[in-house]
Amino acid sequence: MNDDMAINRQDPPPLSIREAQDRVDEWIRTIGVRYFHELTNLAQLVEEVGEVARILSRSHGEQSSKAGESPGDLADELADVLFVTICLANQSGIDLTDALGRNLDKKTKRDADRHKNNDKLF
Secondary structure (H helix, E strand, O other): OOHHHHHHOOOOOOOOHHHHHHHHHHHHHHOOOOOOOHHHHHHHHHHHHHHHHHHHHHHOOOOOOOOOOOOOOHHHHHHHHHHHHHHHHHHHOOOHHHHHHHHHHHHHHHOOOOHHHOHHHO
C-alpha cells in the first residue's frame, strides 16, 4: 500500500466487547428485524466455524484448494464467528466482557503451571 492510500484509509475505531454487543443488537433490530432462534444461530455458528476450518486446512494443513476455489478471507470469517457468538450472548443476556474476564481468571488459576510442564510445547 502506498503512503497516499494509507493516509486516506480510515480504519474504524476499535470496539470494546460491550460496544460490539450493542452494535450487533442495534444491527439486528434495525436491519436484521429480529434475532434468529438460538438453535438457528447455533447452526449458523457451526457453519461459520466450518468456513474458518476450510480456510485454515487449505492454508496451513495438507489439503489443497479445489480448482477455482477462492482462498477465503480468514479475518472476515472470524468476524462472522464473533458476530454469531455475540448474537447468542445477547439473546441469552450474557455480558461477554464479564464472562470473558471470569473465564480468563478461571483459566489462569487452573492452568498456571499446566502448559509450562508440557514437553510437547517446547
